[in-house]
Amino acid sequence: MSPAQFPLASPSVRPRVRFAPSPTGYLHVGGARTALFNWLFARHFEGTFILRIEDTDLERSTTEMVEGILQGMQWLGISWDEGPYYQTQRTDLYRTAAERLIQSGAAYYCFCTREDLERRRAKAAAEGRPPKYEGTCRKLDPAEALRRKSAGEPAAVRFAIPEGGSTSFNDAVFGKVEFANAEIEDFVLLRSDSSPTYHLSVVADDIDLKITDIIRGADHISNTPKQVLLYQALALAPLPVFAHVPLILGPDKTRLSKRHGATSVMAYRDEGIVPEAFRNFLALLGWTPPEATPDSIGSTLNTFARIPLSACCPLLRRNGRKRASSRPAATPNGCSQPSTFSNLVLEA
Numbered sequence: 441m442s443p444a445q446f447p448l449a450s451p452s453v454r455p456r457v458r459f460a461p462s463p464t465g466y467l468h469v470g471g472a473r474t475a476l477f478n479w480l481f482a483r484h485f486e487g488t489f490i491l492r493i494e495d496t497d498l499e500r501s502t503t504e505m506v507e508g509i510l511q512g513m514q515w516l517g518i519s520w521d522e523g524p525y526y527q528t529q530r531t532d533l534y535r536t537a538a539e540r541l542i543q544s545g546a547a548y549y550c551f552c553t554r555e556d557l558e559r560r561r562a563k564a565a566a567e568g569r570p571p572k573y574e575g576t577c578r579k580l581d582p583a584e585a586l587r588r589k590s591a592g593e594p595a596a597v598r599f600a601i602p603e604g605g606s607t608s609f610n611d612a613v614f615g616k617v618e619f620a621n622a623e624i625e626d627f628v629l630l631r632s633d634s635s636p637t638y639h640l641s642v643v644a645d646d647i648d649l650k651i652t653d654i655i656r657g658a659d660h661i662s663n664t665p666k667q668v669l670l671y672q673a674l675a676l677a678p679l680p681v682f683a684h685v686p687l688i689l690g691p692d693k694t695r696l697s698k699r700h701g702a703t704s705v706m707a708y709r710d711e712g713i714v715p716e717a718f719r720n721f722l723a724l725l726g727w728t729p730p731e732a733t734p735d736s737i738g739s740t741l742n743t744f745a746r747i748p749l750s751a752c753c754p755l756l757r758r759n760g761r762k763r764a765s766s767r768p769a770a771t772p773n774g775c776s777q778p779s780t781f782s783n784l785v786l787e788a
């Protein structure tokens with residue numbers, strides 16, 4: 441089923457959005473803006489704002505970082521209605537989803553060892569080919585694969601990308617985005633230790649939590665075709681609306697990082713910045729109020745609530761959900777261009 445035929449969540453349904461940080465680092469400026477935009481969207485349309493902690497990277501996730509994220513959100517006044525849900529407590533959901541995909545033929549067992557994969561990757565690199573999984577185990581007879589798996593042979597689960605064609609979605613900010621399926625690898629859903637990968641857990645959670653609109657950073661655009669294909673294969677829910685927000689860039693036009701002096705949200709508190717000013721600053725990164733004067737956005741939550749958010753940015757415009765026109769990338773309708781950031785701006 442192509443995305444054009446796939447039903448979108450009905451605009452009449454109250455939106456359910458999520459902020460889903462990984463506790464592998466602090467809540468930084470980019471994450472805080474994503475959280476704020478989701479929160480504004482939920483509050484404006486009387487929807488539900490869900491907090492989900494994506495802590496499946498056991499080696500890098502820490503409870504200290506979880507605490508820091510929660511504190512940062514509380515300091516900013518970004519309150520959540522559901523959660524926090526922790527992905528490490530939801531692995532049964534992901535394994536069940538993988539089972540369904542195997543049963544329907546949308547996924548298959550892969551018995552390739554790490555050494556096999558590394559050897560093939562090195563060979564591809566030496567021959568100047570992209571390091572893409574070649575589909576070796578996709579050719580196995582499913583009954584034989586199941587027998588091997590049942591006999592205890594370690595196996596990952598891979599998604600079978602459709603052969604030929606393309607996968608596209610209508611992004612509420614970037615317009616139509618399309619990827620050739622030939623460029624997408626048969627990606628892993630469950631590792632051989634049966635731990636879920638990012639794409640599987642995100643889509644299984646978004647379906648389970650009935651997420652209607654996914655507002656996140658534009659660095660996720662390349663993940664989206666895989667997730668659209670997973671939605672379609674699981675076919676349990678309408679495709680959500682995707683709205684990818686341009687990344688916050690440093691003055692040198694590279695992604696904002698520690699190099700630019702960007703630190704945790706709490707570091708700004710420690711410097712004496714008040715949360716109202718910080719929220720105001722975040723809101724104006726990628727969004728322009730109808731009257732572009734600093735006073736028009738105000739500095740309190742009440743003022744935010746009175747602003748006709750729907751007037752400006754397509755991701756905050758509920759009827760924008762159905763917008764299907766093709767639009768050149770990086771020209772958000774009515775939004776400011778990808779923003780630059782410096783401490784001078786914040787301190788002014």
Ligand SMILES: [Zn+2]
Pocket residue numbers: 549550551552575576577578
């Ligand atoms: Zn394999």
